[in-house]
Amino acid sequence: MTGRFAVRTRVTNKIERSALVMRPAEAMYALVVDVESYPRRFGWCQSTELIERGEDTMKARMDVQLAGFKTWFITENTMEPGRWMEMRLADGPFKRLYGRWEFKPLSEQACKVSLVLEFEPASSLLGPVIKLGMQGLADRMVDDFVRTAMAEAA
Template structure:
């Protein structure tokens, strides 16, 4: 199953980054290709959410179950949509009171093997664009990093 695993050190606390990632209802404000989100239920430790993604005339809806273990981990499990499988995991490793390592792992399988091969060629670029969007959102919410 194709995927990406990366770790980024960020100048924000693990709690801040957890809150940013867990705020699925605001993804359309800053993530590329996210047209709309709808949180169907959220009890604090588990959320069910729909996400409408689009590029030009293409639109697809994904439903996911999001398990939250505050402030350490967020696991996203694919429930329904155009893919066969899509799971990702965020782990927030505190480094200090004002920084953390954000570990991100995503694995996916398309229903169509040819589409998976084609999409896989662009996945890395799309992934990097989304990582940059999360980092820019953190700066918008929490301020620019301070030099030590």
């Protein structure tokens, strides 16, 4: 007897970006975890809502513009102050969304900022658009955080 079955492969997209910044790791961390300020600082962020905040946790919603269309997601974040923040999908148009910011001190006044995003769109139809949008968003996020940190230091 011959059985028929379908094999589903999981398509996870991974994006990695980093930058060397002449700012302390703690300053860059503080900028990234200040999600309530994203809409006034960054054009790609339409709005944010801080749903919960603990000592080293946060749950937040972000409404963003990706590749010409608007979308939203809610993440549950865990943090080690001054070092890293991890984001995991709580709700939104993804099957899977994971992100990690890392802030590695290089000296008292410089650090390496790294962002890793892994995601799987919920819709195969919108998958290519979401992938393109997330790649652009990752580029802009790192660049915009660095630019904002340097402007605030001046």
